[in-house]
Amino acid sequence: MKKIKPGDIAVIVFFILLAVVSALVLWNGDNNKKTERLIARISINGENFTSVDLNSINEAYYIYPTEGVSILVENGRIKFAESDCKDKICVLKGWLDSKGDCAICAPNMCIISIEGGDIDAIAG
Amino acid sequence: MLLQDKNEIYKKKSKYIATVGILTSFALILGIVENQLPSISLTLPGVKLGLANIIVMYVLEYFNVSTALIIVMAKSLFVLVTRGIVAFSLSISGGFFATVCMALFYLLISGILRGRMSSISVSVVGAVMHNLAQLAVFALLMKTDVVFYYIPYLIIVGVIMGFITGAIYQSVLYMLKRIHIGESKI
Amino acid sequence: MRAKRLYCFFLCIVLFFCSSCNSKSRSNKIEKNFFAMDTAMSFKLYGSCSDDDLNKISDEIILTINSIDKEFSSYIENSQTYNINHRTQNICEISPEMYEILAKAQDIATLSCGAFDYTLGTLINLWDVKNKTVIPDQNLICDVLEHTGYKKTSVDYDCTEEKYYFYCSDSKLQIDLGAVIKGYAADKVYQICLDYNVYGLISIGGNITAIGNKENGKGWEIGIRDPMGTQSDYITTITLYGGMNTSTSGNYERFFYYEGVKYHHILNRLTGYPAKSKLTSVTVTGPSGVMCDMLSTACFVLGYEDSKKFLENYENKYTAVFINNFGDVMI
Numbered sequence: 132m133k134k135i136k137p138g139d140i141a142v143i144v145f146f147i148l149l150a151v152v153s154a155l156v157l158w159n160g161d162n163n164k165k166t167e168r169l170i171a172r173i174s175i176n177g178e179n180f181t182s183v184d185l186n187s188i189n190e191a192y193y194i195y196p197t198e199g200v201s202i203l204v205e206n207g208r209i210k211f212a213e214s215d216c217k218d219k220i221c222v223l224k225g226w227l228d229s230k231g232d233c234a235i236c237a238p239n240m241c242i243i244s245i246e247g248g249d250i251d252a253i254a255g
Numbered sequence: 256m257l258l259q260d261k262n263e264i265y266k267k268k269s270k271y272i273a274t275v276g277i278l279t280s281f282a283l284i285l286g287i288v289e290n291q292l293p294s295i296s297l298t299l300p301g302v303k304l305g306l307a308n309i310i311v312m313y314v315l316e317y318f319n320v321s322t323a324l325i326i327v328m329a330k331s332l333f334v335l336v337t338r339g340i341v342a343f344s345l346s347i348s349g350g351f352f353a354t355v356c357m358a359l360f361y362l363l364i365s366g367i368l369r370g371r372m373s374s375i376s377v378s379v380v381g382a383v384m385h386n387l388a389q390l391a392v393f394a395l396l397m398k399t400d401v402v403f404y405y406i407p408y409l410i411i412v413g414v415i416m417g418f419i420t421g422a423i424y425q426s427v428l429y430m431l432k433r434i435h436i437g438e439s440k441i
Numbered sequence: 442m443r444a445k446r447l448y449c450f451f452l453c454i455v456l457f458f459c460s461s462c463n464s465k466s467r468s469n470k471i472e473k474n475f476f477a478m479d480t481a482m483s484f485k486l487y488g489s490c491s492d493d494d495l496n497k498i499s500d501e502i503i504l505t506i507n508s509i510d511k512e513f514s515s516y517i518e519n520s521q522t523y524n525i526n527h528r529t530q531n532i533c534e535i536s537p538e539m540y541e542i543l544a545k546a547q548d549i550a551t552l553s554c555g556a557f558d559y560t561l562g563t564l565i566n567l568w569d570v571k572n573k574t575v576i577p578d579q580n581l582i583c584d585v586l587e588h589t590g591y592k593k594t595s596v597d598y599d600c601t602e603e604k605y606y607f608y609c610s611d612s613k614l615q616i617d618l619g620a621v622i623k624g625y626a627a628d629k630v631y632q633i634c635l636d637y638n639v640y641g642l643i644s645i646g647g648n649i650t651a652i653g654n655k656e657n658g659k660g661w662e663i664g665i666r667d668p669m670g671t672q673s674d675y676i677t678t679i680t681l682y683g684g685m686n687t688s689t690s691g692n693y694e695r696f697f698y699y700e701g702v703k704y705h706h707i708l709n710r711l712t713g714y715p716a717k718s719k720l721t722s723v724t725v726t727g728p729s730g731v732m733c734d735m736l737s738t739a740c741f742v743l744g745y746e747d748s749k750k751f752l753e754n755y756e757n758k759y760t761a762v763f764i765n766n767f768g769d770v771m772i
Contacts, residue, residue, distance in 0.1 A: 242481065
């Protein structure tokens with residue numbers, strides 16, 4: 132290395148500390164903001180049908196991904212409203228409003244899932 | 256005698272302009288060269304190596320603040336013409352803020368802490384301040400405050416880039432000195 | 442002067458390498474949800490290759506799973522399983538892959554004393570839990586049970602002819618690989634991902650395979666589904682590291698109610714009825730997908746106490762989490 136002087140090290144250390152402090156201050160406060168983004172993914176037959184940002188909904192509306200299935204989208208939550216399947220497990224599931232939530236209508240091959248969450252997958 | 260003085264100044268002025276012109280073009284070239292290195296843009300767009308800072312540092316050390324600001328302005332105008340208004344505002348805000356901070360820092364060095372710091376610190380200060388100023392302007396333009404989340408990253412990146420730029424500055428200083436013909440402190 | 446020149450030279454080399462590094466060394470991601478083997482499947486894969494390549498890998502994975510389904514499903518004409526079930530002699534020649542599967546299945550059937558038994562085809566067809574809502578007649582069950590049993594079957598390899606064979610002394614015995622092929626598919630997909638150098642998580646029905654660890658080096662957090670809850674409620678979690686598989690067998694996946702009683706799809710060969718082991722689910726974790734799949738079925742039928750003894754055969758390579766009728770989690 133060329134001419135590095137003790138003062139240089141001091142400056143560098145100062146800035147590193149500054150970065151650490153700003154990280155502690157900014158990142159903890161920001162956690163709430165980060166987790167608010169709720170994105171729901173709807174897929175049919177394995178293909179992505181559409182994604183919805185649940186936080187940006189002003190008025191509730193319906194999505195009809197395939198015949199016999201209707202999905203209701205409201206601010207912050209989404210659910211299977213109606214389905215022509217036999218068991219209606221998907222409809223009975225009710226509202227999906229947290230990260231990692233998902234509802235599956237197997238006969239119609241339709242899946243609603245909310246991105247994120249601490250769990251990577253559910254077994255069973 | 257008066258005539259001779261006038262000639263001297265005139266000569267000095269033209270030398271001055273020529274030198275500044277050459278330095279400005281170097282700053283532009285360095286800016287173009289570093290755009291060819293794509294590996295840097297891992298975080299926010301606009302985080303770059305800042306090789307042009309080498310020129311600014313040289314000018315601050317051997318010329319004066321106003322000359323440095325002129326070169327920064329020239330570089331930003333170039334950016335305005337080639338990349339548009341947004342890039343211009345980022346470039347000029349980062350450039351001005353960094354230059355002023357570096358100038359103040361130079362005062363510190365040559366005054367109180369003489370001999371304890373080298374151009375590496377100056378370079379680090381410049382890089383960090385440049386990034387922070389750009390972030391502030393970006394937040395203003397895009398009307399978002401999500402970007403403040405990146406401040407810690409930018410500071411660290413600034414330290415690293417500043418260090419690299421400072422080291423490069425020290426290596427190429429002898430080349431830069433050859434450009435500047437005689438003393439031109441005005 | 443020389444030192445300076447050398448320094449500049451090295452600096453140039455460093456900058457050169459920096460310029461040849463692609464900004465694409467960041468991980469790209471692909472996520473897919475699809476249906477195969479009559480169940481919902483999904484995967485999340487990450488890799489340093491392009492998005493195009495990831496799409497190709499993803500297609501290959503789905504193709505592989507579908508072809509395994511075609512090869513080993515009992516219901517698809519001319520699948521290997523179908524051919525065995527429609528055999529005309531007591532000896533069938535089988536493929537090396539089928540041998541691999543049946544050998545392991547035979548092994549686990551023996552060690553678990555039939556708690557896992559791949560020869561229950563006739564019983565499964567009789568119950569048909571997916572479509573029917575009435576329990577079969579007791580006499581029919583007894584009749585059909587006579588044509589089940591792993592003790593009537595074996596597999597062998599003929600070294601001289603280099604062929605694989607399946608033997609069965611009962612011409613009416615039917616094999617069913619439903620409790621096996623998902624784990625088998627998981628292992629095959631795992632290999633594909635390794636070959637292509639992608640990492641991530643694959644969920645094949647109740648089988649989950651971890652390929653490599655998460656980006657931060659930690660294992661994947663897997664929630665074990667709460668039998669009493671919905672599809673995304675979990676009652677506890679396990680951490681799955683790269684190369685590990687987990688498989689869950691539960692009585693809440695396929696079932697019907699008849700006269701107020703719940704009948705599920707995991708049948709007990711000894712009784713001919715769905716296993717009543719006081720468990721609602723068993724999750725087995727270990728290095729092989731096909732093993733986890735079979736072991737989770739075996740453990741569900743065996744019940745908690747007998748499963749603990751049974752798993753001792755595997756010397757801690759395979760561990761299980763049990764959830765009983767009261768919702769208690771036991772290890």
